[in-house]
Amino acid sequence: MYELHPYFTNDGSVGLFSPEADDIYHSTYGALAEAYEKFVLPAELEKFFENHSEIKVLDICYGIGYNTKSFLNFLIDKKIINLKKNCSKKLLCKKTNNEAIHTDNFLSLNNNETLHGDNIINIGEVHSDNINQQKNNEKENSCPDNNAAIHSNNISCKNSACEHQNKKIFIKAIDTDEKLFYLSPFFRQGNKKDKRYNKPDFNYEKISKLLTNNFSEKYKLNPEVNLIILKNILEKRPEIFKDPAFLNILKSRKYSPFFDKRIKGLFWALKYEKDIYTPFGQTIAFLHNIYYKYISIRYKKALNSLILDDFIFEPSIEDARISLKHDQYLYNFIFLDAFTPAKCPALWSLEFFKLLFEHLDSDGMILTYSNSAAVRNAMLNAGFFVGKIYNPEIDKFTGTIAVKNKSLLKYELSEYDLGLINSRAGIFYRDENLNLSNEAIIEAHKKEVSESSKISSSAFIKNYKKANSSLK
Ligand SMILES: C[S@@+](CC[C@H](N)C(=O)[O-])C[C@H]1O[C@@H](n2cnc3c(N)ncnc32)[C@H](O)[C@@H]1O
Structure with missing residues (x-):
């Protein structure tokens, strides 16, 4: 059985331990802080972009993606790249084509609000008006013109960010561990109360000595970063929807304090879109109803579509030695972790x-x-x-x-x-x-x-x- 050994590091970001390697994935100092300070800041990206309009990054040992995420976060914070917020108020569009998932119409989540995504598996909270509710939402959320919605890169936008010319970003991320790759967009930044979950089931003494009582959150990830990663993983690796080990981890109560409930809720809703005609459709439809009841209604106003032009994320799930033997690119930055x-x-x-x-x-x-x-x-x-x-x-x-x-x-x-x-x-x-x-x-x-x-x-x-x- 695939297992994780998570805990919260000193900046509130989730760190992992590997019993196989008998090694930690991330410094107790802070998984996110380490990524920023050892990989992203020394790269002097602002200086790089003074005379480059495109960048190729190779993230060797992507793990749960802190180096890639910090890199993207830095570019967003410094406005080197601009996220276009689609001006339409569409949520998840119903698609006529069940095979392809065109996640261009993505959800932008309001950073300050807490979603209670655990409700999506809490059967006790289901109310009888779910079906009607779902229908209403479908009406609101359905795309008037499916094609226009799917190809939302073409939608003109009044947001000033859209007027900027984006830089071209290519990230190839390599790791042998497929499950971690899939889970990477789901990890969240903890808060003070989450310290109580720092009791993992591995020999923890060495690590626990290094953990402080309060998180010192030096860096914060924009929620869009995880959405962008999720969107790209879903597009490049649609098999994620059918991976039982991954799905079990996502459902497990044991790990739920470490995952972002909003991203989980979004994932199950997308899975519903995909599975609607399968034998499991009914169960998933059920979850979908709850999703809309507890998540979408509350946040529908805050939900915009995210578009990041000129961004390519290439997951490579194999031994880095093999992956690179077949790679033809020259990279500007290589993160070796x-x-x-x-x-x-x-x-x-x-x-x-x-x-x-x-x-x-x-x-x-x-x-x-x-x-x-x-x-x-x-x-x-x-x-x-x-x-x-x-x-x-x-x-x-x-x-x-x-x-x-x-x-x-x-x-x-x-x-x-x-x-x-x-x-x-x-x-x-x-x-x-x-x-x-x-x-x-x-x-x-x-x-x-x-x-x-x-x-x-x-x-x-x-x-x-x-x-x-x-x-x-
Ligand atoms: C220290 S962790 C990386 C942490 C990661 N950068 C993050 O942000 O979560 C090391 C990673 O190397 C991966 N790994 C080990 N041997 C590898 C190999 N030969 N090729 C590719 N990845 C490998 C492991 O699966 C693990 O995820």
């Missing part, structure tokens, strides 16, 4: 960085949270110039940047960093044909380290400290 090198060396090997070299634009940048000497050495050996990510707020180096154009580096590796790279700590992982298991890579690496005549990292650090203190 695999588990630690010791757990997931397949995505930190020399050969993987050589593959990334082939996919990075000449003025592009790879960003990662890792400060590992072995990772930096692999990047150097793959042909990159390597520097560090600096977070001025905490006055710390918090990750690594690899580029082809050295002038893009703001913080170069120090004498200490280079010394560490030349010690045994700098021995990188090897995966000659990009097809070894993590276990096989770890085994071969262990052997190489144990047979190496290089100075150990601890001896290097000791010598370095001694030499530097005698200089003072």
